[in-house]
Structure formats: C-alpha cells, structure tokens
Amino acid sequence: MTLGGLVAAGGIPMSCDSWRRKIIDRIADELPEREAIELEQHLADCADCAAEAQRLERLLEATAPREEWIADARIEDRLLRHMRSNRARPSLLVRWRAAWLRPLPAYSLIVLGVIAIAGGFWLGQLSETGSGARRIAAPGGAATSPQAVSPAMDPAGHALPPSREADEGASCATALSDRSRASRHGDLRFVAVPSDAFGWGSAPDSL
C-alpha cells in the first residue's frame, strides 16, 4: 500500500504540501494510477488542495501550446544546399581521416615505428661495443704516438730546446712503433736503436 493509501485509510496523515506535489505529477501525467485515485479522494475532502489543483491546471493549460509551428521552406532549401556543397568537397579533417585512419596506412605507420625503435636500440648496442674496443687499444696506441711529447716552456714562456731525452724518447717511441708494427706483420727485424737511447751512457770502447 502506498503512503497515500495509508493516509486515505486513516493511517499516517500526509501534509497538503505533499499532496500538492502529487497534484503537479498528476497534471504532468506522471502519477501512477493508484496514487491518482488516492489523490482524487483527498481532493474530495480538502477544499484548499482542490482549489490549488484548479489553479495549477489553469496555469499549465495556459502555458501549453496549441498552434502548429510551420517552418519556413527556405530553411530546408538552405540546409540541403549546404549538404550538397559539403558532399562535393569534404573538409580537410574528413579527408585526412579518410587517408590516415584506414587500417593499411595506420598499420604501416606502426610497423615503421617499431622498426625505427628497434633499429635505434640496435645501433645503440653497436656503438657501446665499438667504444669498448677502442678503450682497450688506447693505452698502446697512446704510447706509440710520436707526437705525444710537447715542447717544454721556461717560466718566461720561451720554448726550451728539445731535450735529448725528449728526442731520444721520440725516436724510441718511433722505434717501438716500428717494432710493434713489425711484430704485427709477423716480421721481426732489429731496428737500429741509438746507443744511449735509455740514458745508460755510451758503451766503453773497451772493457
């Protein structure tokens, strides 16, 4: 049983404010049949609510439209012309979508992207391997470089004459370089080394 039914049966009293909400729903054709019957029973007993119902009916009846609205035919003509012109030349967005959002170009883009990412990763791996080998070869290469010696400077900034050690070091480096080159090529040859290359003094003429 609904609340209104309980009220009608003499149970819980419902305020007129609640009944007036039901009046609005009744006029709006939103009140269930059973509640509509209960409302009619209440209106038969309550003059205030009955008067309120009449006022609401009058208000909503006055605001409800009665005349048929007929659109100007030119509106439809303009809209159809617009439709035809758009069909002849689709918008840039529509054309872009048609070109790029179809499956084949989209999948091609995805595949190219995957290849680019994988290729970049592979190249990165390669470069790491190559720089490691160069680091291993660096010490020997640096020692054999004949141009490692730089001219010394005095406090006044004048270049000092190259020292004998520097010369001998350079020639030694050159000799070592030749020797290492010879050994690489499998051809061991004695290279002439200056007699005092290591600073041990010249060999005595005789013992």
Add this chain to the structure above:
Amino acid sequence: MSMRGFTISRRAQIRSDDAELIREIAHGSEAAFSALFQRWSPRLGRFLQQATGSRESAEDLLQEAFLRILRAAPRFRARQSRPAPAASAWIYRICANLAYSHWRRRKASPVLDGWEVGALPERPTPEAADPERWRLRRAIAAEARAALARIPRNQRLVFLLKVDQGLTYEEISTVMGSPVGTAKSRFHHAVRKLQDLMRAWDESADSSDARRDDARRTRRSGRNSDVL
C-alpha cells in the same frame, strides 16, 4: 471537487527510425534529411520559439540545430549501439544547448521585448463558448511566458521540455544528463515559481470563475422559480 482532467499530453513520439534517418544522413542522403526535417522542425521550432520568445530567433536557432545534426551525424552513427530513444534525446540535447547559448547571450535582459504569444490565436475560435474566458486565458498565457523568462535556466528548460514537448521525467533526464529525481524536482520548482510570479492572475481568474459560477447559479435559480 475534483480535477478538471487536464494533463500534459505526450507529444514527443519516439520513433525507432529516427536513428536510421540519422545514419542515412551521415551517408549523405538528402531524402533522409528532408524526412527528418519535416518530422522534427514543427516541434523543435515551437520549442525554440517558446525558449527565445520570437519567431525570428527560433528560425535562426532551428537552422543552426539542423546544421549541427548534419555535422554530427557521422559521430552519432559511430555510437549506434544505444537503443532507439537516444536519437530523440540527442536531437533535443542539441536544441537545449542552443537555447542555453541564446539565454547566456541575453542574460542581461531575460524578459524579451515583444514576447510573442504563441499559445493562443488572436481571436477566440468558434468553439470557445466563453469569449471572456478565452481572453483571460490568452492574457494568462502572455503573462506566463514573461514569468517563464524570470525563472532559472535549468528549471525553464525542464518546464519547456515537459509542458511544450511532452517528454517524461526520464526522457528529460536523458536530455539533460541528470538523474530523474533532479528533472522532477526542477519541474516542481519551476511550477511553484511560476505560480508565485502569477499570483495576481490567479486571483483574477479565481474571481472570474466565481462570477461565472454565480451567474450560472442565478440563471438556474431563475428557471426553477419560473417552473415553480
């Protein structure tokens, strides 16, 4: 005393082929567009005229509404998994947004000059037995239109969708994207506010009814005395 029996009739006829027409429009069918226009322009035009207060504004907004339908038809087609009533809700939502835009532009002057009374014709129809009552109703209709412009936009929209278009609370909630209870409470608030704004007209209508009832009783008693 019982209610006179007036109820807001449901004018919105939800047709399952509205969605089909929109799908065909998305494919470029002019025939489908013409059919949709013929079917919807009378009710949408009337709704927009109620919302704007002038026929000229209503025609402008009606044209804009169908332009939006044309542009958005492909997107509606993509979401056709919804049941058929979504087509009418979709169309009403477009018109509701246009009405909101119109009200925002005119927010400083909600009461429009030259508000056209579209509810009742100028002269009482031959069927109207009581010319005085007819004129009173027409005056109440004009006053109601002006009062409608003074209530909040959400309530105004719900009132128009309910009274003018005959949508149910559930359909209104779908159009506005709000719960059914919200649509119901907004309609109730709109009716109450209109009633408060039109209290003077209510009283004059009450007195007019009272005078008419007195006249009827007098005529009846006169006949009875003649019989006696």
